[in-house]
Amino acid sequence: MKIIKNSKELTQILTEHKNDNESIGFVPTMGALHEGHISLIRRSVNENMITVVSIFVNPTQFNDPDDLDKYPRNLDEDARLLKYEKVNYIFAPQEAEIYPEKDTRRFDFNGLDETMEGKYRKGHFNGVAQVVSRLLEIIPADRAYFGQKDFQQLAIVKYLVKNYMPQIDTKIVEGPTIREEDGLAMSSRNKHLSKSERLAAPIIHNTLAYYQARVNTMKVEEIKEEAVNKINAHPLLKVEYFEIVNNETLQPIDKIIPGQSTGCIAVYAGKTRLIDNISF
Numbered sequence: 001m002k003i004i005k006n007s008k009e010l011t012q013i014l015t016e017h018k019n020d021n022e023s024i025g026f027v028p029t030m031g032a033l034h035e036g037h038i039s040l041i042r043r044s045v046n047e048n049m050i051t052v053v054s055i056f057v058n059p060t061q062f063n064d065p066d067d068l069d070k071y072p073r074n075l076d077e078d079a080r081l082l083k084y085e086k087v088n089y090i091f092a093p094q095e096a097e098i099y100p101e102k103d104t105r106r107f108d109f110n111g112l113d114e115t116m117e118g119k120y121r122k123g124h125f126n127g128v129a130q131v132v133s134r135l136l137e138i139i140p141a142d143r144a145y146f147g148q149k150d151f152q153q154l155a156i157v158k159y160l161v162k163n164y165m166p167q168i169d170t171k172i173v174e175g176p177t178i179r180e181e182d183g184l185a186m187s188s189r190n191k192h193l194s195k196s197e198r199l200a201a202p203i204i205h206n207t208l209a210y211y212q213a214r215v216n217t218m219k220v221e222e223i224k225e226e227a228v229n230k231i232n233a234h235p236l237l238k239v240e241y242f243e244i245v246n247n248e249t250l251q252p253i254d255k256i257i258p259g260q261s262t263g264c265i266a267v268y269a270g271k272t273r274l275i276d277n278i279s280f
């Protein structure tokens with residue numbers, strides 16, 4: 001396994017692999033790796049001859065400077081894990097490698113970014129699109145792997161590749177959300193939870209699962225109101241939003257069509273913001 005910091009060097013090495021007809025899988029991450037990341041990485045290692053994992057905490061997707069400051073970083077530990085997983089290359093660039101100049105590009109996502117994360121984290125998805133488009137330019141991947149944990153991000157990335165990057169030949173592959181045994185979706189931010197917040201956090205998924213089992217007998221408005229009340233009843237949890245949206249448009253719906261709707265939620269556990277979703 002090689003750790004590469006220079007984007008030109010990485011493109012050159014990967015182009016040689018491509019010329020040798022070796023398939024390339026790519027897993028973009030912000031590091032502080034957990035089983036959620038590892039599940040995507042194992043899939044890439046299984047499906048491709050070469051796997052590249054990027055570790056880059058992208059400043060342009062953080063709307064809260066404090067969140068960016070506190071984001072966990074541990075390249076040595078991540079590298080140890082990735083070596084064990086038989087990853088071929090880690091791309092760990094400095095900011096100037098990704099943004100030699102200030103990135104002023106503005107993307108239009110046809111409304112996909114107007115709800116939920118896009119509404120509450122202004123500019124977040126524009127930053128995601130900036131970094132993902134740069135990474136996909138640098139890394140000539142056959143497949144790039146993303147988690148369903150970030151449901152809206154996945155929709156945005158697919159839209160970006162389809163509408164803004166016709167020149168690349170990378171297939172977007174999605175992997176299921178990996179959870180702790182008690183249901184909490186794995187996240188690098190879980191490291192910030194205090195003991196009591198960590199104990200409270202599984203209420204989020206357990207509540208979503210409770211209403212998933214009741215989609216046929218309850219109205220959207222009832223589900224939303226009850227779910228929010230249930231979570232907010234815990235003194236350490238505060239719901240920022242809970243929306244039930246159409247899987248394609250990401251717009252809130254007032255009637256659930258099974259298999260075409262997803263419940264998406266953001267909850268503060270103390271100061272830590274957690275997101276999750278469930279298919280309805």
Ligand code: AMP
Binds near residue numbers: 036040146149175177
């Ligand atoms: P991040 O490092 O948070 O930017 O995440 C990198 C990739 O891992 C993204 O595609 C995420 O959706 C995915 N990911 C993060 N957490 C999980 C999880 N618990 N299960 C599956 N994928 C995840």
